Amino acid sequence: MGAVGAEELMKMEKMQAPSAREEKILVLVRLRPLSEKEITADEATDWECINDTTILYRNTLREGSTFPSAYTFDRVFWGDCSTTQVYEDGAKEIALSVVSGINSSIFAYGQTSSGKTYTMTGITECTVADIFDYIHRHEERAFVLKFSAMEIYNEAIRDLLSTDNTPLRLLDDPEKGVVVEKVTEEILKDWNHLKELLSICEAQRRIGETLLNEKSSRSHQIIRLMIESSAREFLGKENSTTLSASVNFVDLAGSERASQALSTGARLKEGCHINRSLLTLSTVIRKLSKGRNGHINYRDSKLTRMLQPCLGGNARTAIICTLSPARSHVEQTRNTLLFACCAKEVTTKAQVNVVMSDKALVKHLQKELARLESELRSPAPASSTCDYVALLRKKDLQIQKMEREIRELTKQRDLAQSRVEDLLRMVGCDQDSRQETGRNHNSHKQVSDIWEDEYSESEASGVADLHRMKNGVKKSNTTRFYDTESENNSEYLYHPENNEDPTLSDCTSSPLPIGKKVVRSYSGKSLEENAGATTEDSDEYCREVQCIEMEGSSRFKNFESHALSNGENEGTLALTYEDGDVTGQEMISTPVNGDREERRIQNGFTYGALEQRLNNVQKTIESLVSPYPDAGESSLRSLAEDMSSSRSLSLARSRSCRAKLMAGSSSPSLEKGEQIESTPPNGFEKNFPGRPEGFQKKLFSYGTNTSSLSRNDSLSSLESASIKTSADEDITSIQTFVAGLNKMAKNQDYKLITLKRM
Numbered sequence: 002m003g004a005v006g007a008e009e010l011m012k013m014e015k016m017q018a019p020s021a022r023e024e025k026i027l028v029l030v031r032l033r034p035l036s037e038k039e040i041t042a043d044e045a046t047d048w049e050c051i052n053d054t055t056i057l058y059r060n061t062l063r064e065g066s067t068f069p070s071a072y073t074f075d076r077v078f079w080g081d082c083s084t085t086q087v088y089e090d091g092a093k094e095i096a097l098s099v100v101s102g103i104n105s106s107i108f109a110y111g112q113t114s115s116g117k118t119y120t121m122t123g124i125t126e127c128t129v130a131d132i133f134d135y136i137h138r139h140e141e142r143a144f145v146l147k148f149s150a151m152e153i154y155n156e157a158i159r160d161l162l163s164t165d166n167t168p169l170r171l172l173d174d175p176e177k178g179v180v181v182e183k184v185t186e187e188i189l190k191d192w193n194h195l196k197e198l199l200s201i202c203e204a205q206r207r208i209g210e211t212l213l214n215e216k217s218s219r220s221h222q223i224i225r226l227m228i229e230s231s232a233r234e235f236l237g238k239e240n241s242t243t244l245s246a247s248v249n250f251v252d253l254a255g256s257e258r259a260s261q262a263l264s265t266g267a268r269l270k271e272g273c274h275i276n277r278s279l280l281t282l283s284t285v286i287r288k289l290s291k292g293r294n295g296h297i298n299y300r301d302s303k304l305t306r307m308l309q310p311c312l313g314g315n316a317r318t319a320i321i322c323t324l325s326p327a328r329s330h331v332e333q334t335r336n337t338l339l340f341a342c343c344a345k346e347v348t349t350k351a352q353v354n355v356v357m358s359d360k361a362l363v364k365h366l367q368k369e370l371a372r373l374e375s376e377l378r379s380p381a382p383a384s385s386t387c388d389y390v391a392l393l394r395k396k397d398l399q400i401q402k403m404e405r406e407i408r409e410l411t412k413q414r415d416l417a418q419s420r421v422e423d424l425l426r427m428v429g430c431d432q433d434s435r436q437e438t439g440r441n442h443n444s445h446k447q448v449s450d451i452w453e454d455e456y457s458e459s460e461a462s463g464v465a466d467l468h469r470m471k472n473g474v475k476k477s478n479t480t481r482f483y484d485t486e487s488e489n490n491s492e493y494l495y496h497p498e499n500n501e502d503p504t505l506s507d508c509t510s511s512p513l514p515i516g517k518k519v520v521r522s523y524s525g526k527s528l529e530e531n532a533g534a535t536t537e538d539s540d541e542y543c544r545e546v547q548c549i550e551m552e553g554s555s556r557f558k559n560f561e562s563h564a565l566s567n568g569e570n571e572g573t574l575a576l577t578y579e580d581g582d583v584t585g586q587e588m589i590s591t592p593v594n595g596d597r598e599e600r601r602i603q604n605g606f607t608y609g610a611l612e613q614r615l616n617n618v619q620k621t622i623e624s625l626v627s628p629y630p631d632a633g634e635s636s637l638r639s640l641a642e643d644m645s646s647s648r649s650l651s652l653a654r655s656r657s658c659r660a661k662l663m664a665g666s667s668s669p670s671l672e673k674g675e676q677i678e679s680t681p682p683n684g685f686e687k688n689f690p691g692r693p694e695g696f697q698k699k700l701f702s703y704g705t706n707t708s709s710l711s712r713n714d715s716l717s718s719l720e721s722a723s724i725k726t727s728a729d730e731d732i733t734s735i736q737t738f739v740a741g742l743n744k745m746a747k748n749q750d751y752k753l754i755t756l757k758r759m
């Protein structure tokens with residue numbers, strides 16, 4: 002180590018101080034050979050060191066397998082291995098850190114008679130010998146070695162270099178940490194002096210005879226060697242600095258079992274103190290091994306308090322765990338190994354300790370003072386004050402702006418809240434009104450059902466949500482409806498038992514939904530031609546619905562289809578029922594929105610609910626077709642070219658037509674032909690000559706989408722048609738008409754219309 006002057010000191014401060022060396026405690030294990038006593042007692046040994054780092058317990062069968070059998074440490078020494086080797090291969094590097102200004106500590110830990118004193122005596126001598134050697138080789142530095150020795154006996158600190166038995170006090174020094182008050186410090190002169198001091202310590206230390214050890218140490222011994230070094234060339238000068246560090250040689254008293262040591266009286270009391278302080282040490286080590294979180298109970302014993310810097314503090318530390326190989330001590334050996342396992346996880350943070358001379362320190366402090374004074378004298382530039390004012394003003398403006406925003410948002414929130422309340426009130430009124438309507442206009446309920454079918458699935462979705470909010474949702478035995486027009490597809494619940502759509506508003510006052518319709522194919526004994534498409538506005542509103550065909554017997558069957566369409570060119574939906582029983586569900590949809598309809602039917606309706614609704618619709622239609630007496634029940638026949646036992650029905654309605662129907666429900670004085678008048682498609686005259694006047698009206702009102710035909714002058718939008726008549730004389734004309742339609746369809750590369758007999 003060379004001279005450390007001011008420049009070098011700064012360099013060291015920069016390099017060493019910030020990078021305080023963090024490292025784990027070095028853990029060495031020394032397994033002594035069986036003692037003569039143990040050999041005499043025919044003790045067996047179950048421990049074996051299989052290499053330089055691993056010790057193995059071979060008798061796991063005997064002891065059970067709850068403990069590990071192999072333990073690995075930084076280094077393991079066994080058998081005849083000398084203390085010098087333990088020092089050279091293990092403790093030396095750490096012990097000699099002291100000459101570089103780094104605190105270091107070497108501990109010996111283990112059960113009684115395991116060889117702690119034997120080991121530490123050798124380690125101390127080796128270290129001091131090496132220190133002397135180092136000093137001799139570094140004459141450029143002036144070294145001062147201060148030797149002190151203490152013991153902790155029954156929780157009292159004694160000075161081993163003094164004959165005074167007065168316990169020493171531990172003090173907390175703000176700079177040095179924990180110090181032992183008034184402890185004797187001998188300036189170590191030479192090797193002989195060391196030997197002399199060590200002899201005094203040995204003589205002073207409390208040693209007692211136990212069954213396990215004739216010279217059992219009854220106290221923890223701490224030999225401390227403080228080394229201060231300064232560069233000779235700077236000695237006495239202003240800028241001289243000193244490296245100061247100490248090395249501790251700690252020979253702990255051995256843990257012992259009273260039952261094994263057979264100690265009584267004073268020995269027993271000593272043993273209790275020893276075990277208690279060792280327990281504290283173990284606890285501190287265990288806590289440190291898990292990190293530095295939480296309280297570490299250094300103050301629970303004099304030992305841990307004195308050694309606090311060595312345990313996870315500013316020091317490099319090595320612990321030599323000494324073991325007895327005897328089988329009778331296996332439990333204590335295991336405890337020692339577990340302690341060692343914890344200790345190797347503890348991290349210390351050592352750094353070079355530099356002490357400045359008083360003069361150097363004064364000079365340094367003067368410089369620092371001058372710097373601070375000059376800072377105070379020169380006031381801050383005016384511009385910076387302005388900056389602060391501007392900054393404050395800017396912040397004030399920001400705060401004002403945010404307050405305005407808060408007020409605005411609060412206003413909006415209140416408004417929205419009152420809107421919600423209004424809507425909830427409205428829904429409540431609608432419910433009441435609707436119930437009233439149900440009571441007063443029972444005869445019109447069937448028409449309302451039609452309206453419900455449509456309204457509930459379209460425009461009512463918003464109300465539905467409010468209604469749900471208000472009335473809650475019953476999930477059992479309910480049917481779900483989805484608002485197909487709403488992007489988020491909100492749903493509400495329908496209760497089929499009540500035959501009541503909870504979303505329904507007053508049907509008489511609600512606007513007609515645009516682009517919605519219910520289409521239903523119907524056939525039965527008393528089915529008459531009915532309904533119609535008006536020409537007025539039909540181009541805009543009329544939707545075409547594909548008919549439902551059902552293969553079946555020649556006899557008439559109840560057949561219902563329910564179709565829903567949603568907007569121009571959207572898909573259609575149909576369900577078939579046979580003989581009143583549900584036989585299946587069939588859906589026909591156009592490619593445009595077929596998937597959406599499919600989702601609706603799959604997720605929404607249940608057969609029961611739909612059947613109920615269809616029945617209502619059916620009743621309504623029956624009530625509407627009743628004004629046509631000429632549609633006799635026995636005369637419904639449809640002519641087909643190639644089929645003899647099936648039927649085909651379709652019904653297309655425009656919005657205006659439905660409006661009439663709705664209006665008609667409250668004023669059922671429909672005159673024959675009023676709703677079924679329509680304009681024949683172009684080409685009809687050509688392909689359908691000689692038609693009877695009445696047939697033409699009935700035909701188009703019931704079976705075809707006349708508006709699309711007339712608008713497009715083609716059959717592109719006609720996918721199917723059904724034709725019904727109550728007059729035998731119309732049969733020929735119908736056949737001709739169908740042939741004409743198919744001819745037109747064929748010419749336009751469109752699919753042929755299939756007509757089936759019913």
Ligand SMILES: Nc1ncnc2c1ncn2[C@@H]1O[C@H](COP(=O)(O)OP(=O)(O)OP(=O)(O)O)[C@@H](O)[C@H]1O
Nearest residue numbers: 033112113114115116117118119214217218254255
């Ligand atoms: N590695 C070793 N090789 C040979 N003999 C040893 C070794 N270690 C210890 N001994 C012997 O074992 C006996 C007990 O050793 P020592 O007194 O050092 O144990 P201890 O752990 O300090 O016991 P205590 O805690 O009771 O003071 C001594 O006679 C010592 O010479």
